[in-house]
Amino acid sequence: MTRDLSKRLAYAMDLGEATPDQRAQVVDAAQLVTAFEELPDLVQAMVLRWEQGPTPA
Amino acid sequence: MSRSTSKSGNVRAGSFCTLGDSGQTQAGTPMRCTETGDGKRARWRKAAGAVSASRVRKREPRTPRQRAADKLRQSEINYLRNAAGLPYTGALPRNKSQRAKLEAAGFIDPDGNITDHGRDALRRRDALDDKSDPTVSTGQPESFRFSGMDRAAEVAKEWAARDIDYEGRRRAKQKTPYDQELAEIAKRQGFDHRPQIGTREEVDKAVAAGWTEVWRGVQDSEHKTAADINGDMRDGHFQPGRGMYGNGVYTSTRRITAETYRGRDPYGSHPKQGYAPGCDFTEEDLEGVASPDSLLRIAIDPAARIVDYNDLVAEQKDWLRQNNDLVTDGVERNGAGVALGDPGRFAAARGYDAVRVVNRADGSFYPGWKESDDLDGLVPWFDQADQYVVLNRTIMMIQRVEDPP
Numbered sequence: 001m002t003r004d005l006s007k008r009l010a011y012a013m014d015l016g017e018a019t020p021d022q023r024a025q026v027v028d029a030a031q032l033v034t035a036f037e038e039l040p041d042l043v044q045a046m047v048l049r050w051e052q053g054p055t056p057a
Numbered sequence: 058m059s060r061s062t063s064k065s066g067n068v069r070a071g072s073f074c075t076l077g078d079s080g081q082t083q084a085g086t087p088m089r090c091t092e093t094g095d096g097k098r099a100r101w102r103k104a105a106g107a108v109s110a111s112r113v114r115k116r117e118p119r120t121p122r123q124r125a126a127d128k129l130r131q132s133e134i135n136y137l138r139n140a141a142g143l144p145y146t147g148a149l150p151r152n153k154s155q156r157a158k159l160e161a162a163g164f165i166d167p168d169g170n171i172t173d174h175g176r177d178a179l180r181r182r183d184a185l186d187d188k189s190d191p192t193v194s195t196g197q198p199e200s201f202r203f204s205g206m207d208r209a210a211e212v213a214k215e216w217a218a219r220d221i222d223y224e225g226r227r228r229a230k231q232k233t234p235y236d237q238e239l240a241e242i243a244k245r246q247g248f249d250h251r252p253q254i255g256t257r258e259e260v261d262k263a264v265a266a267g268w269t270e271v272w273r274g275v276q277d278s279e280h281k282t283a284a285d286i287n288g289d290m291r292d293g294h295f296q297p298g299r300g301m302y303g304n305g306v307y308t309s310t311r312r313i314t315a316e317t318y319r320g321r322d323p324y325g326s327h328p329k330q331g332y333a334p335g336c337d338f339t340e341e342d343l344e345g346v347a348s349p350d351s352l353l354r355i356a357i358d359p360a361a362r363i364v365d366y367n368d369l370v371a372e373q374k375d376w377l378r379q380n381n382d383l384v385t386d387g388v389e390r391n392g393a394g395v396a397l398g399d400p401g402r403f404a405a406a407r408g409y410d411a412v413r414v415v416n417r418a419d420g421s422f423y424p425g426w427k428e429s430d431d432l433d434g435l436v437p438w439f440d441q442a443d444q445y446v447v448l449n450r451t452i453m454m455i456q457r458v459e460d461p462p
Contacts, residue, residue: 004420006301011299014236014299019398020374023398024370
Protein backbone atom coordinates (compact mmCIF):
# COMPACT_ATOMS: atom_id res chain seq x y z
CA MET A 1 0.00 0.00 0.00
CA THR A 2 1.14 3.51 -0.71
CA ARG A 3 0.48 6.77 1.06
CA ASP A 4 -1.95 7.98 -1.60
CA LEU A 5 -3.90 4.73 -1.69
CA SER A 6 -4.11 4.67 2.08
CA LYS A 7 -5.50 8.20 2.14
CA ARG A 8 -7.96 7.49 -0.65
CA LEU A 9 -9.34 4.36 0.97
CA ALA A 10 -9.57 5.97 4.40
CA TYR A 11 -11.51 8.89 2.98
CA ALA A 12 -13.83 6.67 0.96
CA MET A 13 -14.63 4.45 3.94
CA ASP A 14 -15.44 7.50 6.04
CA LEU A 15 -17.52 9.13 3.35
CA GLY A 16 -19.37 5.92 2.55
CA GLU A 17 -19.86 5.10 6.23
CA ALA A 18 -18.56 1.61 5.70
CA THR A 19 -19.74 -1.16 7.98
CA PRO A 20 -17.15 -3.02 10.08
CA ASP A 21 -17.32 -5.97 7.67
CA GLN A 22 -16.76 -3.74 4.65
CA ARG A 23 -13.85 -2.06 6.40
CA ALA A 24 -12.24 -5.39 7.17
CA GLN A 25 -12.63 -6.37 3.54
CA VAL A 26 -10.96 -3.19 2.29
CA VAL A 27 -8.17 -3.27 4.88
CA ASP A 28 -7.30 -6.88 4.09
CA ALA A 29 -7.37 -6.29 0.34
CA ALA A 30 -5.19 -3.19 0.59
CA GLN A 31 -2.32 -4.78 2.48
CA LEU A 32 -0.47 -6.16 -0.52
CA VAL A 33 -1.24 -3.77 -3.34
CA THR A 34 0.41 -0.57 -4.55
CA ALA A 35 -2.34 0.85 -6.77
CA PHE A 36 -6.11 1.13 -6.72
CA GLU A 37 -6.39 -0.94 -9.90
CA GLU A 38 -4.76 -3.88 -8.16
CA LEU A 39 -7.58 -4.16 -5.64
CA PRO A 40 -10.18 -6.91 -6.21
CA ASP A 41 -13.01 -5.77 -8.48
CA LEU A 42 -15.54 -6.04 -5.68
CA VAL A 43 -13.54 -3.72 -3.45
CA GLN A 44 -12.90 -1.30 -6.29
CA ALA A 45 -16.62 -1.10 -7.04
CA MET A 46 -17.44 -0.57 -3.40
CA VAL A 47 -14.92 2.25 -3.04
CA LEU A 48 -16.09 3.96 -6.23
CA ARG A 49 -19.67 3.79 -5.01
CA TRP A 50 -18.68 5.40 -1.71
CA GLU A 51 -16.78 8.12 -3.50
CA GLN A 52 -19.62 8.89 -5.89
CA GLY A 53 -22.76 9.05 -3.86
CA PRO A 54 -24.43 9.21 -0.47
CA THR A 55 -25.03 6.00 1.40
CA PRO A 56 -28.04 6.34 3.70
CA ALA A 57 -27.93 3.96 6.61
CA MET B 58 -10.53 38.73 57.66
CA SER B 59 -11.81 38.70 61.16
CA ARG B 60 -14.46 36.97 63.08
CA SER B 61 -16.65 39.27 65.13
CA THR B 62 -18.33 38.02 68.20
CA SER B 63 -20.57 39.51 70.76
CA LYS B 64 -19.52 39.75 74.36
CA SER B 65 -21.29 36.50 75.06
CA GLY B 66 -19.18 34.79 72.43
CA ASN B 67 -21.98 34.23 69.96
CA VAL B 68 -21.34 34.94 66.33
CA ARG B 69 -23.18 38.08 65.32
CA ALA B 70 -25.84 37.79 62.71
CA GLY B 71 -24.60 39.08 59.39
CA SER B 72 -20.92 39.11 60.29
CA PHE B 73 -18.25 37.40 58.18
CA CYS B 74 -16.05 34.67 59.47
CA THR B 75 -13.28 32.46 58.22
CA LEU B 76 -13.51 28.77 58.70
CA GLY B 77 -10.16 27.37 59.57
CA ASP B 78 -8.45 24.06 58.93
CA SER B 79 -11.51 21.95 59.29
CA GLY B 80 -11.47 21.38 55.54
CA GLN B 81 -14.79 23.08 55.16
CA THR B 82 -13.69 25.93 52.92
CA GLN B 83 -10.49 27.27 51.55
CA ALA B 84 -8.66 29.33 54.15
CA GLY B 85 -9.49 32.96 53.75
CA THR B 86 -12.80 32.46 52.02
CA PRO B 87 -15.40 34.71 53.61
CA MET B 88 -18.50 32.94 54.74
CA ARG B 89 -21.56 34.46 56.29
CA CYS B 90 -22.36 33.04 59.69
CA THR B 91 -25.66 33.57 61.37
CA GLU B 92 -27.03 32.66 64.72
CA THR B 93 -29.31 29.73 64.75
CA GLY B 94 -31.65 31.55 67.07
CA ASP B 95 -32.37 28.50 69.15
CA GLY B 96 -29.15 28.69 71.12
CA LYS B 97 -28.12 25.21 69.99
CA ARG B 98 -24.91 26.37 68.43
CA ALA B 99 -23.98 28.38 71.49
CA ARG B 100 -24.57 25.35 73.71
CA TRP B 101 -22.34 23.22 71.51
CA ARG B 102 -19.67 25.82 71.60
CA LYS B 103 -19.92 26.07 75.32
CA ALA B 104 -19.76 22.31 75.73
CA ALA B 105 -16.74 22.13 73.49
CA GLY B 106 -15.13 25.07 75.18
CA ALA B 107 -14.66 26.49 71.75
CA VAL B 108 -14.73 30.03 70.57
CA SER B 109 -14.36 29.55 66.85
CA ALA B 110 -17.24 28.92 64.53
CA SER B 111 -15.23 26.26 62.74
CA ARG B 112 -15.11 24.11 65.85
CA VAL B 113 -18.81 24.48 66.24
CA ARG B 114 -19.39 23.49 62.66
CA LYS B 115 -17.33 20.35 63.15
CA ARG B 116 -20.12 19.06 65.32
CA GLU B 117 -22.74 19.61 62.66
CA PRO B 118 -23.36 16.92 60.10
CA ARG B 119 -22.55 18.00 56.58
CA THR B 120 -24.50 16.87 53.60
CA PRO B 121 -22.60 15.09 50.81
CA ARG B 122 -23.11 18.10 48.57
CA GLN B 123 -21.62 20.38 51.21
CA ARG B 124 -18.70 18.02 51.80
CA ALA B 125 -17.90 17.87 48.09
CA ALA B 126 -18.18 21.63 47.76
CA ASP B 127 -15.99 22.16 50.82
CA LYS B 128 -13.05 20.61 49.06
CA LEU B 129 -13.35 22.53 45.82
CA ARG B 130 -12.69 26.10 44.87
CA GLN B 131 -15.35 27.99 42.99
CA SER B 132 -13.25 28.03 39.86
CA GLU B 133 -12.80 24.27 40.12
CA ILE B 134 -16.51 23.71 40.44
CA ASN B 135 -17.08 25.96 37.45
CA TYR B 136 -14.52 24.02 35.45
CA LEU B 137 -16.31 20.74 36.16
CA ARG B 138 -19.71 22.31 35.49
CA ASN B 139 -18.49 23.63 32.17
CA ALA B 140 -17.01 20.26 31.22
CA ALA B 141 -20.36 18.65 32.02
CA GLY B 142 -22.24 21.23 29.93
CA LEU B 143 -23.72 23.18 32.85
CA PRO B 144 -23.66 26.96 33.25
CA TYR B 145 -21.25 28.63 35.63
CA THR B 146 -22.60 29.26 39.12
CA GLY B 147 -19.65 28.35 41.29
CA ALA B 148 -21.69 25.83 43.24
CA LEU B 149 -22.42 22.17 42.95
CA PRO B 150 -25.94 21.76 41.62
CA ARG B 151 -28.86 21.14 43.91
CA ASN B 152 -31.34 19.89 41.39
CA LYS B 153 -31.36 16.29 40.32
CA SER B 154 -31.05 16.77 36.59
CA GLN B 155 -27.94 18.92 36.91
CA ARG B 156 -26.40 16.57 39.45
CA ALA B 157 -27.15 13.73 37.08
CA LYS B 158 -25.14 15.53 34.40
CA LEU B 159 -22.12 15.83 36.69
CA GLU B 160 -22.52 12.19 37.63
CA ALA B 161 -22.85 11.19 33.98
CA ALA B 162 -19.66 13.08 33.26
CA GLY B 163 -18.04 10.99 35.97
CA PHE B 164 -17.05 13.98 38.11
CA ILE B 165 -19.07 13.14 41.21
CA ASP B 166 -20.40 9.88 42.61
CA PRO B 167 -24.00 9.31 43.71
CA ASP B 168 -23.08 10.53 47.21
CA GLY B 169 -21.94 13.82 45.79
CA ASN B 170 -18.23 13.21 46.37
CA ILE B 171 -15.75 14.14 43.71
CA THR B 172 -14.45 11.08 41.86
CA ASP B 173 -10.94 10.22 40.70
CA HIS B 174 -12.02 11.22 37.22
CA GLY B 175 -13.05 14.64 38.51
CA ARG B 176 -9.76 15.07 40.37
CA ASP B 177 -7.95 14.01 37.24
CA ALA B 178 -9.69 16.78 35.33
CA LEU B 179 -8.77 19.41 37.89
CA ARG B 180 -5.21 18.21 38.26
CA ARG B 181 -4.73 18.40 34.57
CA ARG B 182 -6.18 21.89 34.36
CA ASP B 183 -3.88 23.10 37.13
CA ALA B 184 -0.88 21.39 35.60
CA LEU B 185 -1.43 23.00 32.24
CA ASP B 186 -1.86 26.38 33.85
CA ASP B 187 1.44 25.92 35.68
CA LYS B 188 3.19 24.67 32.59
CA SER B 189 2.54 27.73 30.47
CA ASP B 190 6.26 28.13 29.90
CA PRO B 191 7.47 24.96 28.19
CA THR B 192 11.11 25.83 28.78
CA VAL B 193 10.66 25.20 32.49
CA SER B 194 11.68 21.65 33.11
CA THR B 195 9.40 19.66 35.33
CA GLY B 196 12.07 17.12 36.17
CA GLN B 197 10.94 13.58 35.55
CA PRO B 198 8.20 13.06 32.96
CA GLU B 199 4.80 13.07 34.55
CA SER B 200 1.52 11.77 33.24
CA PHE B 201 -1.12 14.38 32.55
CA ARG B 202 -3.42 11.88 30.93
CA PHE B 203 -7.09 12.72 31.11
CA SER B 204 -8.74 9.37 31.60
CA GLY B 205 -11.90 8.55 29.72
CA MET B 206 -14.59 6.07 30.52
CA ASP B 207 -16.88 3.69 28.68
CA ARG B 208 -19.46 5.96 27.07
CA ALA B 209 -20.32 3.79 24.08
CA ALA B 210 -23.90 3.12 25.20
CA GLU B 211 -24.40 6.78 26.09
CA VAL B 212 -23.09 7.91 22.70
CA ALA B 213 -25.19 5.30 20.92
CA LYS B 214 -28.38 6.36 22.68
CA GLU B 215 -27.80 9.98 21.81
CA TRP B 216 -26.87 9.38 18.19
CA ALA B 217 -29.71 6.94 17.65
CA ALA B 218 -32.17 9.69 18.51
CA ARG B 219 -30.65 12.17 16.10
CA ASP B 220 -32.43 12.98 12.91
CA ILE B 221 -29.52 12.66 10.54
CA ASP B 222 -29.38 14.45 7.26
CA TYR B 223 -27.16 12.00 5.40
CA GLU B 224 -26.62 14.14 2.36
CA GLY B 225 -25.80 17.12 4.55
CA ARG B 226 -23.37 15.02 6.54
CA ARG B 227 -21.73 13.82 3.39
CA ARG B 228 -21.28 17.39 2.19
CA ALA B 229 -19.85 18.34 5.57
CA LYS B 230 -17.40 15.45 5.41
CA GLN B 231 -16.23 16.60 2.02
CA LYS B 232 -15.56 20.05 3.38
CA THR B 233 -13.83 19.22 6.63
CA PRO B 234 -10.45 17.56 6.69
CA TYR B 235 -11.15 16.03 10.07
CA ASP B 236 -13.71 13.73 11.65
CA GLN B 237 -16.21 15.96 13.43
CA GLU B 238 -18.00 13.04 15.04
CA LEU B 239 -14.80 11.70 16.57
CA ALA B 240 -13.95 15.22 17.73
CA GLU B 241 -17.34 15.33 19.47
CA ILE B 242 -16.74 12.02 21.24
CA ALA B 243 -13.23 13.14 22.20
CA LYS B 244 -14.59 16.33 23.71
CA ARG B 245 -17.11 14.37 25.72
CA GLN B 246 -14.31 12.16 27.08
CA GLY B 247 -12.01 15.11 27.81
CA PHE B 248 -9.58 13.77 25.20
CA ASP B 249 -9.46 17.15 23.50
CA HIS B 250 -7.46 18.83 26.25
CA ARG B 251 -4.05 20.04 25.27
CA PRO B 252 -1.04 17.73 25.17
CA GLN B 253 2.17 18.38 27.03
CA ILE B 254 4.77 20.34 25.13
CA GLY B 255 8.34 19.40 25.96
CA THR B 256 11.82 20.46 25.07
CA ARG B 257 14.00 18.00 23.21
CA GLU B 258 15.61 17.03 26.51
CA GLU B 259 12.25 16.48 28.17
CA VAL B 260 11.06 14.23 25.36
CA ASP B 261 14.41 12.37 25.49
CA LYS B 262 13.93 11.89 29.19
CA ALA B 263 10.38 10.67 28.71
CA VAL B 264 11.45 8.14 26.08
CA ALA B 265 14.26 6.94 28.34
CA ALA B 266 11.71 6.54 31.12
CA GLY B 267 9.56 4.19 29.03
CA TRP B 268 7.32 6.50 27.02
CA THR B 269 6.82 5.34 23.43
CA GLU B 270 8.53 7.48 20.82
CA VAL B 271 6.42 8.05 17.70
CA TRP B 272 6.53 10.35 14.70
CA ARG B 273 3.90 12.13 12.70
CA GLY B 274 4.33 13.84 9.34
CA VAL B 275 1.78 16.11 7.67
CA GLN B 276 1.63 18.07 4.45
CA ASP B 277 0.08 21.41 3.56
CA SER B 278 -3.63 21.00 2.78
CA GLU B 279 -6.12 23.17 0.94
CA HIS B 280 -7.13 24.80 4.18
CA LYS B 281 -3.97 24.93 6.28
CA THR B 282 -0.22 24.77 6.12
CA ALA B 283 1.54 21.85 7.78
CA ALA B 284 2.78 24.23 10.46
CA ASP B 285 -0.80 25.32 11.19
CA ILE B 286 -1.95 21.71 11.40
CA ASN B 287 0.82 20.83 13.83
CA GLY B 288 0.33 24.09 15.70
CA ASP B 289 -3.30 23.12 16.25
CA MET B 290 -2.21 19.69 17.43
CA ARG B 291 -0.06 21.34 20.08
CA ASP B 292 -2.32 24.12 21.19
CA GLY B 293 -5.48 24.44 19.10
CA HIS B 294 -8.75 22.65 18.56
CA PHE B 295 -8.36 18.89 18.54
CA GLN B 296 -9.12 17.76 15.00
CA PRO B 297 -8.54 14.02 14.57
CA GLY B 298 -8.23 12.89 10.98
CA ARG B 299 -9.22 9.83 8.98
CA GLY B 300 -7.34 6.60 8.48
CA MET B 301 -7.50 3.04 7.20
CA TYR B 302 -7.57 1.48 10.66
CA GLY B 303 -10.09 3.87 12.14
CA ASN B 304 -10.17 7.62 12.46
CA GLY B 305 -7.75 9.40 14.77
CA VAL B 306 -4.32 10.97 14.83
CA TYR B 307 -1.92 8.67 13.00
CA THR B 308 1.62 8.27 14.26
CA SER B 309 4.34 5.71 13.58
CA THR B 310 7.19 4.35 15.62
CA ARG B 311 9.28 4.68 12.44
CA ARG B 312 10.52 8.11 11.50
CA ILE B 313 10.77 7.31 7.77
CA THR B 314 7.05 6.53 7.66
CA ALA B 315 6.34 10.00 9.03
CA GLU B 316 8.80 11.46 6.52
CA THR B 317 6.78 9.79 3.75
CA TYR B 318 3.61 11.41 5.01
CA ARG B 319 5.23 14.83 4.91
CA GLY B 320 6.18 14.30 1.29
CA ARG B 321 9.68 12.81 1.45
CA ASP B 322 10.22 9.33 0.03
CA PRO B 323 13.42 7.30 -0.31
CA TYR B 324 14.67 7.60 -3.90
CA GLY B 325 16.50 4.30 -3.92
CA SER B 326 15.57 0.78 -3.10
CA HIS B 327 18.23 0.30 -0.44
CA PRO B 328 19.76 2.59 2.19
CA LYS B 329 22.97 4.36 1.18
CA GLN B 330 24.64 3.08 4.29
CA GLY B 331 24.13 -0.45 3.03
CA TYR B 332 21.41 -3.03 3.06
CA ALA B 333 21.34 -5.34 6.00
CA PRO B 334 18.48 -7.11 7.69
CA GLY B 335 16.37 -4.55 9.45
CA CYS B 336 18.54 -1.66 8.31
CA ASP B 337 16.33 1.32 7.55
CA PHE B 338 16.62 4.37 5.34
CA THR B 339 18.06 7.51 6.86
CA GLU B 340 17.80 11.23 6.19
CA GLU B 341 20.31 11.04 3.34
CA ASP B 342 18.16 8.52 1.43
CA LEU B 343 15.17 10.85 1.20
CA GLU B 344 14.15 13.17 -1.61
CA GLY B 345 11.42 15.78 -1.73
CA VAL B 346 10.92 19.05 0.05
CA ALA B 347 9.13 19.21 3.36
CA SER B 348 7.29 22.22 4.75
CA PRO B 349 8.52 23.83 7.96
CA ASP B 350 7.25 22.23 11.16
CA SER B 351 5.69 19.33 9.27
CA LEU B 352 7.20 16.58 11.44
CA LEU B 353 6.29 15.94 15.06
CA ARG B 354 8.29 13.93 17.54
CA ILE B 355 5.95 12.63 20.19
CA ALA B 356 6.28 10.56 23.35
CA ILE B 357 3.23 8.52 24.36
CA ASP B 358 2.41 8.15 28.02
CA PRO B 359 2.94 4.57 29.27
CA ALA B 360 -0.18 5.00 31.42
CA ALA B 361 -2.28 5.30 28.27
CA ARG B 362 -5.04 2.78 27.74
CA ILE B 363 -4.12 1.26 24.40
CA VAL B 364 -5.94 -1.44 22.48
CA ASP B 365 -4.53 -3.54 19.66
CA TYR B 366 -6.34 -3.10 16.36
CA ASN B 367 -7.24 -6.78 16.00
CA ASP B 368 -8.67 -6.91 19.53
CA LEU B 369 -10.54 -3.67 18.93
CA VAL B 370 -12.22 -4.93 15.77
CA ALA B 371 -13.33 -8.10 17.56
CA GLU B 372 -14.59 -6.06 20.52
CA GLN B 373 -16.43 -3.69 18.19
CA LYS B 374 -18.23 -6.52 16.41
CA ASP B 375 -19.26 -8.09 19.71
CA TRP B 376 -20.47 -4.81 21.12
CA LEU B 377 -22.48 -3.90 18.04
CA ARG B 378 -24.06 -7.36 18.05
CA GLN B 379 -24.93 -7.19 21.74
CA ASN B 380 -26.35 -3.69 21.40
CA ASN B 381 -28.23 -4.30 18.22
CA ASP B 382 -31.28 -2.48 19.53
CA LEU B 383 -29.23 0.68 20.04
CA VAL B 384 -27.47 0.73 16.70
CA THR B 385 -30.24 -0.32 14.32
CA ASP B 386 -33.84 0.66 13.79
CA GLY B 387 -34.72 -2.99 13.48
CA VAL B 388 -33.50 -3.46 9.95
CA GLU B 389 -30.90 -0.88 9.02
CA ARG B 390 -28.16 0.89 10.93
CA ASN B 391 -29.22 4.13 12.58
CA GLY B 392 -26.98 7.13 13.27
CA ALA B 393 -25.37 5.37 16.22
CA GLY B 394 -24.57 2.31 14.14
CA VAL B 395 -22.97 4.50 11.50
CA ALA B 396 -20.98 6.56 14.00
CA LEU B 397 -19.70 3.59 15.98
CA GLY B 398 -18.98 1.61 12.81
CA ASP B 399 -15.64 3.36 12.63
CA PRO B 400 -13.07 1.63 14.86
CA GLY B 401 -11.52 4.94 15.94
CA ARG B 402 -14.81 6.44 17.08
CA PHE B 403 -15.81 3.21 18.76
CA ALA B 404 -12.48 3.02 20.63
CA ALA B 405 -12.79 6.64 21.77
CA ALA B 406 -16.35 6.02 22.96
CA ARG B 407 -15.14 3.00 24.91
CA GLY B 408 -12.53 5.14 26.64
CA TYR B 409 -9.40 3.88 24.88
CA ASP B 410 -6.66 6.46 24.49
CA ALA B 411 -5.06 4.97 21.38
CA VAL B 412 -5.16 2.04 18.96
CA ARG B 413 -1.96 0.13 18.21
CA VAL B 414 -1.73 -1.27 14.69
CA VAL B 415 0.90 -4.00 14.52
CA ASN B 416 2.56 -5.25 11.34
CA ARG B 417 0.03 -3.85 8.92
CA ALA B 418 0.67 -1.78 5.82
CA ASP B 419 1.36 1.85 6.65
CA GLY B 420 1.70 3.34 3.19
CA SER B 421 5.46 3.91 3.25
CA PHE B 422 8.43 2.29 1.55
CA TYR B 423 10.75 -0.16 3.27
CA PRO B 424 14.28 -1.18 2.16
CA GLY B 425 14.07 -3.54 -0.78
CA TRP B 426 10.74 -2.18 -2.00
CA LYS B 427 11.79 -1.96 -5.63
CA GLU B 428 12.82 -5.59 -5.74
CA SER B 429 9.78 -6.83 -3.91
CA ASP B 430 6.51 -7.37 -5.75
CA ASP B 431 4.68 -6.98 -2.48
CA LEU B 432 6.44 -4.17 -0.80
CA ASP B 433 4.49 -4.08 2.40
CA GLY B 434 4.81 -6.71 5.02
CA LEU B 435 6.75 -9.06 2.78
CA VAL B 436 10.09 -7.31 2.55
CA PRO B 437 12.57 -9.77 4.01
CA TRP B 438 13.80 -8.96 7.51
CA PHE B 439 11.66 -5.93 7.82
CA ASP B 440 8.27 -5.99 9.48
CA GLN B 441 5.94 -3.05 9.26
CA ALA B 442 6.48 -0.51 11.99
CA ASP B 443 3.85 -0.19 14.69
CA GLN B 444 1.36 2.61 14.20
CA TYR B 445 -0.39 4.37 17.05
CA VAL B 446 -3.74 5.95 16.28
CA VAL B 447 -4.06 8.52 19.03
CA LEU B 448 -7.56 9.36 20.22
CA ASN B 449 -6.70 11.13 23.46
CA ARG B 450 -4.46 14.13 22.98
CA THR B 451 -3.50 14.23 26.65
CA ILE B 452 -1.38 11.09 26.41
CA MET B 453 1.12 12.89 24.21
CA MET B 454 4.22 14.90 25.01
CA ILE B 455 5.04 16.75 21.79
CA GLN B 456 8.46 18.20 21.16
CA ARG B 457 8.18 21.97 21.00
CA VAL B 458 8.45 23.84 17.72
CA GLU B 459 11.69 25.54 18.79
CA ASP B 460 13.42 22.12 18.85
CA PRO B 461 12.77 20.65 15.39
CA PRO B 462 13.30 16.89 15.28
